[in-house]
Amino acid sequence: MLSRVLPNEDLSFFRPHEFIAREGERPDSLFQILEGWACRYRLLTDGRRQITALYLPGDYCEPQWALGRPPSQPVMAVTNVRAARLPCTLPSGANQQLFFKSLSDSCERQSNWLVTLGRRTALERLAHLLLELFERMRQAGLAYGQQCALPLTQMDIADITGLTPVHVNRTLQAMRNSGLVEFQSKWLRVADLVALREAAAIPAGDALV
Amino acid sequence: MLSRVLPNEDLSFFRPHEFIAREGERPDSLFQILEGWACRYRLLTDGRRQITALYLPGDYCEPQWALGRPPSQPVMAVTNVRAARLPCTLPSGANQQLFFKSLSDSCERQSNWLVTLGRRTALERLAHLLLELFERMRQAGLAYGQQCALPLTQMDIADITGLTPVHVNRTLQAMRNSGLVEFQSKWLRVADLVALREAAAIPAGDALV
DNA sequence: CGCTTTCTTGAAAGCGGTCAATCTAGGTGG
DNA sequence: CCACCTAGATTGACCGCTTTCAAGAAAGCG
Numbered sequence: 001m002l003s004r005v006l007p008n009e010d011l012s013f014f015r016p017h018e019f020i021a022r023e024g025e026r027p028d029s030l031f032q033i034l035e036g037w038a039c040r041y042r043l044l045t046d047g048r049r050q051i052t053a054l055y056l057p058g059d060y061c062e063p064q065w066a067l068g069r070p071p072s073q074p075v076m077a078v079t080n081v082r083a084a085r086l087p088c089t090l091p092s093g094a095n096q097q098l099f100f101k102s103l104s105d106s107c108e109r110q111s112n113w114l115v116t117l118g119r120r121t122a123l124e125r126l127a128h129l130l131l132e133l134f135e136r137m138r139q140a141g142l143a144y145g146q147q148c149a150l151p152l153t154q155m156d157i158a159d160i161t162g163l164t165p166v167h168v169n170r171t172l173q174a175m176r177n178s179g180l181v182e183f184q185s186k187w188l189r190v191a192d193l194v195a196l197r198e199a200a201a202i203p204a205g206d207a208l209v
Numbered sequence: 210m211l212s213r214v215l216p217n218e219d220l221s222f223f224r225p226h227e228f229i230a231r232e233g234e235r236p237d238s239l240f241q242i243l244e245g246w247a248c249r250y251r252l253l254t255d256g257r258r259q260i261t262a263l264y265l266p267g268d269y270c271e272p273q274w275a276l277g278r279p280p281s282q283p284v285m286a287v288t289n290v291r292a293a294r295l296p297c298t299l300p301s302g303a304n305q306q307l308f309f310k311s312l313s314d315s316c317e318r319q320s321n322w323l324v325t326l327g328r329r330t331a332l333e334r335l336a337h338l339l340l341e342l343f344e345r346m347r348q349a350g351l352a353y354g355q356q357c358a359l360p361l362t363q364m365d366i367a368d369i370t371g372l373t374p375v376h377v378n379r380t381l382q383a384m385r386n387s388g389l390v391e392f393q394s395k396w397l398r399v400a401d402l403v404a405l406r407e408a409a410a411i412p413a414g415d416a417l418v
Numbered sequence: 419c420g421c422t423t424t425c426t427t428g429a430a431a432g433c434g435g436t437c438a439a440t441c442t443a444g445g446t447g448g
Numbered sequence: 449c450c451a452c453c454t455a456g457a458t459t460g461a462c463c464g465c466t467t468t469c470a471a472g473a474a475a476g477c478g
Binding site for chain 1: 433434435436437443
């Protein structure tokens with residue numbers, strides 16, 4: 001599933017909360033996540049945090065670094081992360097295609113998140129998030145039946161969905177109580193994907209990306 | 210300022226609210242906006258709308274169409290629009306660079322908007338929007354001193370900022386009353402850029418993009 | 419000059435936020 | 449093996465920003 005582009009030798013490891021890239025510092029390589037999760041975020045001066053991207057196994061972090069653009073937001077490991085180091089230059093041929101597909105995918109995902117943050121309720125945001133993460137884990141070959149790992153704290157989830165941890169907690173409980181999802185100790189189980197899609201207010205034809 | 214890539218012959222014109230691209234329909238060309246504004250948006254089934262991108266003079270609409278990805282969201286003219294038609298294929302050489310820069314710019318802008326929609330208050334969102342639009346108009350050579358055109362209705366602004374038109378109206382009034390901006394009849398005047406940045410809760414080092 | 423879109427205003431309600439305390443579980447060291 | 453520690457999850461009470469609903473004023477346009 002998770003296609004490797006480089007030999008096993010060039011690996012990096014990160015611990016939870018360790019920086020993978022710092023704001024403004026030109027990284028000397030970019031990464032393909034092999035194992036674990038990472039995130040990109042921005043902090044406002046008063047401490048408000050918004051997570052703007054999640055990197056799951058298989059994801060590139062970040063193609064645009066190869067375009068000569070230093071990271072404008074820090075990237076940090078959420079869990080233990082194992083990643084392949086790739087040269088920080090634009091590859092040619094098929095790998096170039098891959099890069100641009102990756103860039104354009106993340107653009108698409110962000111665009112969908114704008115809709116969620118701008119117009120969806122708390123419950124819809126959480127449904128959307130769980131759905132998207134399950135789908136991405138499935139595509140990475142990391143879902144088992146209707147279950148997958150989901151190693152985020154409720155605080156992380158709050159900073160993704162633009163809510164407070166307290167409200168995430170309450171809304172998650174409502175979702176559990178209504179039987180929409182099972183989600184505890186970093187493990188997600190989606191009984192009814194269609195119901196979850198509906199709860200997320202995702203129009204019929206829309207892809208999740 | 211606004212560098213043209215094609216001869217004058219290949220032009221398209223659109224009226225306000227006219228579709229420039231429809232969801233899922235492969236466009237046969239992509240555009241560089243020469244005059245006027247356009248937007249990309251998504252509609253939820255109950256009518257909620259979120260605008261996910263604005264296209265100002267000089268902007269490409271949309272590089273990723275050339276990557277073989279049909280538009281996942283409709284694009285529509287906000288004002289009268291004059292645009293140059295470009296072949297819907299990946300250019301080579303310098304123009305390719307241009308495309309990817311454009312793609313990566315819009316990615317960056319979206320990422321900043323995630324922060325705004327997720328974590329900023331109504332006043333901060335509006336300040337951020339006005340600031341960004343002024344800056345983009347300035348870079349396009351379309352600002353005159355500290356003023357520029359801003360041809361959006363309060364409803365458009367609401368659908369960009371994830372607010373209701375009513376609240377946009379009230380918040381805009383508050384900003385006018387406090388002397389932060391002058392904005393009426395589609396014309397913006399920013400007396401104090403620094404104050405507006407502060408009102409937008411934009412951390413010191415951050416670029417607007 | 420009438421029509422339609424846009425802007426403005428008021429009152430009331432609600433969703434999600436804030437503050438603060440308590441409970442739980444995983445990890446550590448003795 | 450258990451006391452302790454700390455991060456994370458949970459709960460309750462209250463607050464307030466933003467929404468909703470409903471009218472009316474203003475402005476743009478044919």
